[in-house]
Amino acid sequence: xxxxxxxxxxxxxxxxxxxxxxxxxxxxxxxxxxxxxxxxxxxxxxxxxxxxxxxxxxxxxxxxxxxxxxxxxxxxxxxxxxxxxxxxxxxxxxxxxxxxxxxxxxxxxxxxxxxxxxxxxxxxxxxxxxxxxxxxxxxxxxxxxxxxxxxxxxxxxxxxxxxxxxxxxxxxxxxxxxxxxxxxxxxxxxxxxxxxxxxxxxxxxxxxxxxxxxxxxxxxxxxxxxxxxxxxxxxxxxxxxxxxxxxxxxxxxxxxxxxxxxxxxxxxxxxxxxxxxxxxxxxxxxxxxxxxxxxxxxxxxxxxxxxxxxxxxxxxxxxxxxxxxxxxxxxxxxxxxxxxxxxxxxxxxxxxxxxxxxxxxxxxxxxxxxxxxxxxxxxxxxxxxxxxxxxxxxxxxxxxxxxxxxxxxxxxxxxxxxxxxxxxxxxxxxxxxxxxxxxxxxxxxxxxxxxxxxxxxxxxxx
Amino acid sequence: xxxxxxxxxxxxxxxxxxxxxxxxxxxxxxxxxxxxxxxxxxxxxxxxxxxxxxxxxxxxxxxxxxxxxxxxxxxxxxxxxxxxxxxxxxxxxxxxxxxxxxxxxxxxxxxxxxxxxxxxxxxxxxxxxxxxxxxxxxxxxxxxxxxxxxxxxxxxxxxxxxxxxxxxxxxxxxxxxxxxxxxxxxxxxxxxxxxxxxxxxxxxxxxxxxxxxxxxxxxxxxxxxxxxxxxxxxxxxxxxxxxxxxxxxxxxxxxxxxxxxxxxxxxxxxxxxxxxxxxx
Ligand SMILES: Cc1cc2nc3c(=O)[nH]c(=O)nc-3n(C[C@H](O)[C@H](O)[C@H](O)COP(=O)(O)OP(=O)(O)OC[C@H]3O[C@@H](n4cnc5c(N)ncnc54)[C@H](O)[C@@H]3O)c2cc1C
Ligand code: FES
Numbered sequence: 046x047x048x049x050x051x052x053x054x055x056x057x058x059x060x061x062x063x064x065x066x067x068x069x070x071x072x073x074x075x076x077x078x079x080x081x082x083x084x085x086x087x088x089x090x091x092x093x094x095x096x097x098x099x100x101x102x103x104x105x106x107x108x109x110x111x112x113x114x115x116x117x118x119x120x121x122x123x124x125x126x127x128x129x130x131x132x133x134x135x136x137x138x139x140x141x142x143x144x145x146x147x148x149x150x151x152x153x154x155x156x157x158x159x160x161x162x163x164x165x166x167x168x169x170x171x172x173x174x175x176x177x178x179x180x181x182x183x184x185x186x187x188x189x190x191x192x193x194x195x196x197x198x199x200x201x202x203x204x205x206x207x208x209x210x211x212x213x214x215x216x217x218x219x220x221x222x223x224x225x226x227x228x229x230x231x232x233x234x235x236x237x238x239x240x241x242x243x244x245x246x247x248x249x250x251x252x253x254x255x256x257x258x259x260x261x262x263x264x265x266x267x268x269x270x271x272x273x274x275x276x277x278x279x280x281x282x283x284x285x286x287x288x289x290x291x292x293x294x295x296x297x298x299x300x301x302x303x304x305x306x307x308x309x310x311x312x313x314x315x316x317x318x319x320x321x322x323x324x325x326x327x328x329x330x331x332x333x334x335x336x337x338x339x340x341x342x343x344x345x346x347x348x349x350x351x352x353x354x355x356x357x358x359x360x361x362x363x364x365x366x367x368x369x370x371x372x373x374x375x376x377x378x379x380x381x382x383x384x385x386x387x388x389x390x391x392x393x394x395x396x397x398x399x400x401x402x403x404x405x406x407x408x409x410x411x412x413x414x415x416x417x418x419x420x421x422x423x424x425x426x427x428x429x430x431x432x433x434x435x436x437x438x439x440x441x442x443x444x445x446x447x448x449x450x451x452x453x454x455x456x457x458x459x460x461x462x463x464x465x466x467x468x469x470x471x472x473x474x475x476x477x478x479x480x481x482x483x484x485x486x487x488x489x490x491x492x493x494x495x496x497x498x499x500x501x502x503x504x505x506x507x
Numbered sequence: 508x509x510x511x512x513x514x515x516x517x518x519x520x521x522x523x524x525x526x527x528x529x530x531x532x533x534x535x536x537x538x539x540x541x542x543x544x545x546x547x548x549x550x551x552x553x554x555x556x557x558x559x560x561x562x563x564x565x566x567x568x569x570x571x572x573x574x575x576x577x578x579x580x581x582x583x584x585x586x587x588x589x590x591x592x593x594x595x596x597x598x599x600x601x602x603x604x605x606x607x608x609x610x611x612x613x614x615x616x617x618x619x620x621x622x623x624x625x626x627x628x629x630x631x632x633x634x635x636x637x638x639x640x641x642x643x644x645x646x647x648x649x650x651x652x653x654x655x656x657x658x659x660x661x662x663x664x665x666x667x668x669x670x671x672x673x674x675x676x677x678x679x680x681x682x683x684x685x686x687x688x689x690x691x692x693x694x695x696x697x698x699x700x701x702x703x704x705x706x707x708x709x710x711x712x713x714x715x716x717x718x719x720x721x722x723x724x725x726x727x728x729x730x731x732x733x734x735x736x737x738x739x740x741x742x743x744x745x746x747x748x749x750x751x752x753x754x755x756x757x758x759x760x761x762x763x764x765x766x767x768x769x770x771x772x773x774x775x776x777x778x779x780x781x782x783x784x785x786x787x
Binding site: 218219220228256257258259262263264282284285286288290294295296297298300301303304307308311312313318319320321322324395442443444 | 761
């Protein structure tokens, strides 16, 4: 029997037809079936130096789980991934694999890499489709830990601590747990039932989730310590959306991507009978080139708008996952590269009527090593739009810093923490976007897991 | 879930409820707000805390019925529950060192002005209150204000109760007569804009309590942004109180109109639903 599959390209991912999916909010990528998964997994060369593992921020044992899938031992594949990752069904869907594991894959030198992300998703989906049993809480060790924020960092930290027997309470500001996974990333990319399942599992492990609890207001970090939490993990996320500071930016039809996406994802404003309004625009310009920009653009498309993405650098520099860019293009979203907005033009009633932009060209490399875009002279033009969505990144939320004496922060106000999540305050740990600024799900998850280990050490050492 | 302890209609379009939320009742200070959702599918509504009863663990909020979400909330009776109630959000009103102050409330904004007046009185300040309404039928909290104010002026637009006109005339009279440490403005944006203009020549510290459209109320979405002194500020984390002389009220007024059409439609939809229910 031939076990190695020498096909040069990945097995294609079945997807909803672009014309159909640009009208609905259901998941775009449908997932491999078992047969395709086995064939794709067999494309792994099982090379000696395993570069993919080094490419993975949490060092999932990729060749091992691919080997298990190739054997048809799907549940075992899931177990291998679970040793290092808390959220395989999520990461398989949203990780920028082309910049991590798949970038390093030896198969990718000639032809395409193995579809590691798709196979991770397959293993996780297979597990959840075939297991009903819920994890059981281990014997309690009598120690209490508070986790602030229920994004990937908080969830991973809470899960690992609960498995060690800690009594964990998660405090979440919003009415639903999940962080960016519920309010930011849209249903069509990450179905909310997947996030809900991860949270149910935590609850089965004995984790308590207190929604509607803003730490810094309802409880300060100090008050949590006084209430008997021996350690506190801060996973409060990236913070406030940034704006450009251009004229007209506060007009009625200008939104941050966070606002627009929260209305759609968390508040389900696209549903017929939703109480939360969302701006029904005809022509939308989305400013930015990351995942957030792609998500906002594709959401606006599904709400019936013509959408154009305005990005100040070139296609090669787009920070978004490649798959999302391809999907966006297939859905009919247009891109204006090397273009930067200079003014939002409004009518007498302050409705947006156009976005005035300037063309850019690439100059010398900047601090990030990317060539710095500089405006071209006399290149201004107007894009006729009735709505502008800004997806320009974030700056740290000051709330925890302001209400926690002695908590040190970095240059821009992000919480300062070492690689294990230790902050300047004993017993207070932090990780994820709150420490790094907007990054990725896998990095936040990894930070949560590292902090769980450090918290365990800290409490044992007391 | 959070239980509604009491419910009272203050006038045809303004309702007061007490919600059971002991921890919030313990922590809240004048000027802070909550965000609530009536039902699991409801909109997040920001409402300033009008009072707390720590012994009973009760938080009072007063709301005007403007759109679909506040209509849903208004239909909840005492004993029923609402889905979410989060707070206390925003920074408390800064009353430190204020010995003599004017508190100006407009319409349902009086609900928010009252705890500020009460807090100042507790701290032993000389408190002069000015409250304005459209007409007699809309007057709320008169007795409550009287109890915590050294003087109280009431105005109505049509003169059907108190002095005819808006809050600016009595405000000006007070400022002409004596010097004050601070003026606190809470009410419709247009009222705050003109009250701020009235106070401007006197060089007195003037504070406006802003209540823009919000979603999360924790500094995540950016929809509560306001221009203050040329800078973009976020009402939920930087406010809700700002220096009234620096707030760009015109922009705030324009931004508050973002979802007017949607709200009108929601009202319509609700009325139709209601009609259906009534007809059976
Ligand atoms: C639209 C969008 C698309 C993205 N797409 C991708 C992608 O495809 N791939 C990828 O890898 N990454 C993506 N990211 C980035 C990724 O989602 C984040 O890096 C990750 O979620 C960070 O996790 P976190 O746990 O640090 O914070 P978050 O997920 O932001 O969670 C923080 C949580 O803390 C809560 N909180 C904040 N303050 C308080 C407080 N004071 N008290 C209590 N709770 C509080 C918040 O409400 C929130 O629920 C995307 C981000 C966005 C916004
Ligand atoms: S309400 Fe979202 S940032 Fe203030």
